[in-house]
Amino acid sequence: MRPARKSIPARAGVALLASAGALAAQxxxxxxxxxxxxxxxxxxxxxxxxHSIDYIQxxxxxxxxxxxxxxxxxxxxxxxxxxxxxxxxxxxxxxTRHYGTE
Amino acid sequence: xxxxxxxxxxxxxxFALAGAGLYGRxxxxxxxxxxxxxxxxxxxxxxxxxxxxxxRPPNYETPVALLDGAIxxxxxFFVRWHLxxxxxxxxxxxxxxxxxxxxxxxxxLTLEQLRxxxxxxxxxxxxxxxxxxxxxxxxxxxxxxxxxxxxxxxxWKGARLKDVLAxxxxxxxxxxxxxxxxxxxxxxxxxxxxKSIPAWKALDDSVLVAYEMNGAPLPHWxxxxxxxxxxxxxxxxxxxxxxxxxxxxxxxxxFWMNTAYRIPKGRFPLVDRFMSQESxxxxxxxxxxxxxxxxxLRDGQRLASHSPVVVRGLAWDGGYGIRRVEVSIDTGxxxxxxxxDDDLGRFSFRPWHYAFRPRAKGPLTVMARASNAxxxxxxxxxIFNNPGYHNNVIQxxxxxxx
Numbered sequence: 367m368r369p370a371r372k373s374i375p376a377r378a379g380v381a382l383l384a385s386a387g388a389l390a391a392q393x394x395x396x397x398x399x400x401x402x403x404x405x406x407x408x409x410x411x412x413x414x415x416x417h418s419i420d421y422i423q424x425x426x427x428x429x430x431x432x433x434x435x436x437x438x439x440x441x442x443x444x445x446x447x448x449x450x451x452x453x454x455x456x457x458x459x460x461x462t463r464h465y466g467t468e
Numbered sequence: 469x470x471x472x473x474x475x476x477x478x479x480x481x482x483f484a485l486a487g488a489g490l491y492g493r494x495x496x497x498x499x500x501x502x503x504x505x506x507x508x509x510x511x512x513x514x515x516x517x518x519x520x521x522x523x524r525p526p527n528y529e530t531p532v533a534l535l536d537g538a539i540x541x542x543x544x545f546f547v548r549w550h551l552x553x554x555x556x557x558x559x560x561x562x563x564x565x566x567x568x569x570x571x572x573x574x575x576x577l578t579l580e581q582l583r584x585x586x587x588x589x590x591x592x593x594x595x596x597x598x599x600x601x602x603x604x605x606x607x608x609x610x611x612x613x614x615x616x617x618x619x620x621x622x623x624w625k626g627a628r629l630k631d632v633l634a635x636x637x638x639x640x641x642x643x644x645x646x647x648x649x650x651x652x653x654x655x656x657x658x659x660x661x662x663k664s665i666p667a668w669k670a671l672d673d674s675v676l677v678a679y680e681m682n683g684a685p686l687p688h689w690x691x692x693x694x695x696x697x698x699x700x701x702x703x704x705x706x707x708x709x710x711x712x713x714x715x716x717x718x719x720x721x722x723f724w725m726n727t728a729y730r731i732p733k734g735r736f737p738l739v740d741r742f743m744s745q746e747s748x749x750x751x752x753x754x755x756x757x758x759x760x761x762x763x764x765l766r767d768g769q770r771l772a773s774h775s776p777v778v779v780r781g782l783a784w785d786g787g788y789g790i791r792r793v794e795v796s797i798d799t800g801x802x803x804x805x806x807x808x809d810d811d812l813g814r815f816s817f818r819p820w821h822y823a824f825r826p827r828a829k830g831p832l833t834v835m836a837r838a839s840n841a842x843x844x845x846x847x848x849x850x851i852f853n854n855p856g857y858h859n860n861v862i863q864x865x866x867x868x869x870x
Contacts, residue, residue, distance in 0.1 A: 394523060398523070417522065417524055417552060420506045424612070428607065428608040445657070
């Protein structure tokens with residue numbers, strides 16, 4: 367079995383590296399949260415098939431609707447994510463509202 | 469909405485009014501707010517705590533303070549994967565197939581054969597993600613939002629790729645050598661991560677099929693049991709967990725070659741070209757641009773006025789060799805030459821240091837710029853490109869003398 371992960375918030379700074387063990391908290395993608403919204407469940411269901419949802423927060427906050435739409439369409443057209451057109455619109459709406467700049 | 473960035477920009481906007489050109493010299497790029505908020509220090513099995521950008525696929529960068537020194541230890545080395553299924557490989561069962569339409573004698577090798585039947589070669593080389601510093605692009609661009617730490621420098625040991633290819637007896641029509649790894653996507657429709665390099669590059673003495681990293685087997689996260697090492701070139705070609713090498717007589721058609729990892733043509737001062745994959749407007753990323761990083765100071769650090777300040781850092785390039793590193797402590801008005809330290813070869817990080825005695829208390833901006841043997845140097849302004857590659861903007865570290 368693999369050893370347990372050890373995590374501390376990065377914002378605490380590298381100075382804390384030496385004591386990382388003491389501050390260890392269990393952290394992995396199951397603890398990741400998406401911002402509230404009716405479509406959050408849909409977004410998590412589709413996106414987390416292939417990647418953890420921290421990709422979303424990491425890519426915020428700087429994209430307008432067109433930017434998020436391009437990302438979602440790339441996931442469908444290039445990466446093969448099986449998302450019906452209705453749900454593409456819902457996902458883009460959600461990402462723009464909660465992780466976008468307009 | 470008022471974000472940290474807009475506050476900074478408006479503050480700097482005030483400075484810009486005071487003097488043309490000052491904005492570019494004072495502005496320091498920042499990661500996106502969501503990148504900063506979602507980062508944690510997290511230790512993958514066998515690794516020190518690194519800066520987690522994403523959990524799955526795992527993308528972790530080395531904190532700058534842990535890059536201090538010429539060689540990056542294996543347990544601090546950054547981790548970058550495109551696809552989430554990364555198998556644990558049994559070294560005894562691993563096979564490397566060598567074939568393709570350009571190979572007249574296809575073969576398969578075990579790890580033991582790779583170790584015993586080919587002359588072992590060592591090279592110290594920087595492995596830098598093409599997207600290193602993408603998160604510092606202004607304006608921000610989508611992708612893995614790396615800071616400065618998606619890179620490391622290791623002593624790689626392995627067989628020369630050209631020796632392995634010699635066994636396959638290549639046809640003279642071979643134009644590219646393609647690599648595939650054992651990693652896989654969860655969906656069949658997702659393009660496999662396959663990459664190619666020009667045949668001329670594959671036949672260079674420096675390119676290896678590496679099975680050791682800093683005297684130890686490769687860590688799982690860095691491609692155990694073997695990876696391709698392409699010194700001087702971006703890490704996108706350094707295929708991890710390599711299982712297939714194919715000689716091609718036609719250019720590789722793949723999303724990861726034809727769409728991703730490309731730069732606009734003619735914008736960067738590069739030598740190496742990848743002609744068979746060039747289009748009218750873009751070309752695959754090839755060699756690394758000359759660059760440097762201050763590793764022992766961080767923004768906001770306070771240092772005592774009564775003792776000398778020592779600035780330490782790293783410089784590297786695409787394999788021409790670092791000639792000079794200059795440091796400025798007056799926001800770029802004057803530059804002094806730093807001392808270059810251990811020379812581990814032209815593909816390696818070149819450590820350097822510069823010491824000065826502070827003249828006054830107060831804020832101070834430390835800048836460093838490297839130049840290489842062919843006269844290339846770093847830029848003051850970002851050469852913006854949509855994928856966020858080749859950011860070698862001169863770094864500015866704001867410290868305070870107290």
